[in-house]
Amino acid sequence: MSEVAIDRIFPLPAEEGIGDARIAESYSAGAGSPWLRVNFVSSIDGAATRQGLSGGLSDDADHRVFDLLRRLCDVVLVGAGTVRAEGYGAMRVDQVSQRARREAGMTAHPVFAIVSASLDLDPASPIFRDAPERPIIVTTELSRHDTREALAEVADVVVCGEERVEPARLVAGLVERGLRRIHCEGGPHLFGDLIAAGVVDELCLTVSPTLEAGVASRISAGAAPILPIGMRLAHVLQADDTLLLRYVKRA
Template sequence: MTDDEVYAAYAPLAPDWLRVNFVSSADGAATLEGLSGPLSGAEDKRVFKVLRARCDVLVAGSGTVLAEGYGPLVLSPERMAWRRAQGLPEVPVMAIVSRTLSRLSPRAGIFAEAPRRPIVICPRDLPEARIEPLREVADIIETGVGTVNLKGAMGVLRERGMGQILCEGGPRVFGELIAEDQVDELDLTLSPLLAGAGAVRIAEGRETAEARRLELRHVIEAGGNLILRYVRGSTDE
């Protein structure tokens, strides 16, 4: 596929749209040796980059940001040029979800070297002393008591003009988004690997009372990977 075809294959279906992108082994593991990287290949990375280029805001939990070593959110010159041609700012905004803020340092590259001011999403009852250092380097969305109200936080992002929301996980943030019925799309690469027992699934944490129906929009086979695009299904049987 050409790059234009990949962009077209992931055109959002509505102005306000939340998609989640994951890679998993064929037997359902979200990590190998604690990371997603060993599950991923060039074909999956290409979709990953196109999805980043297509979003207004990239949301990730602190667990993912730290485990995967997220730095400042930067795109290649080609992807920035594509965004300019669409009338978008050159890079999306990075938004980090944390319940405690205990592991986020304002000196980390994701804040200190960010091309656009990031957002931190946290509960509104945290001690001000814990939030204050991050106010220097990020906009803070405080929502929920004792935990983040992710539905509320997604609403705030939309109010601020960020309708295209991409979430790169991780599993606990995804579990929360499913429980809150916030997911419009799941982009899932199935990697031709058996990871065996022990690894986490792509959704963890909070349980959901009722399974959410999805509709399969496309399957791309590339390098032995199945690159799946699911969107929110109709509630009618």
């Protein structure tokens, strides 16, 4: 099957039909260390889901970049709501990505880190059973001790806050483990908390060319930060009518 063509239309000069290496370069430009990147897809009118899932908004170009971003990170960070809704399995990348990662001196697969206060996660699920790297569960002091112990059999359980996971502690905890390239795949409530805490360095946003209307959530939810956070447009990729935007935090 031929790969979907992706053009880079900003910054100029534009480049047509760029390959994975060039796309990866574009996503790596100017990234600091540590670095927290967030990736979402949204319809033009701001829906983050169709029928409760992000999949309906996604297309081949979005899948291609989604996979590439996993290739570039040390850890994939996801809120438990998204893990449950989207039915995540073990965090594995394909063979091409495994090879690229090994050549870059990384582990074959990124670590999977899940944020949860309720710990409503099944220790027997493939997330843990088939994990190539031991997952991390980031939780709170108030989470149930018996559940925590059961999950500690299959994952590293890290406490980063009393009632809610505090984003600054979460990031520090991952960095302490050498996981400096943090890639968050959502969802909206986790993203809202990360924004409010001022720890987001980058947002990658796929704009899917549909109007959805309805009551779907936006890509962020929950408490707002005291001031809006200004972002700078770092690149724009285009595949047919889909745009793949990369915004980084203003210095």
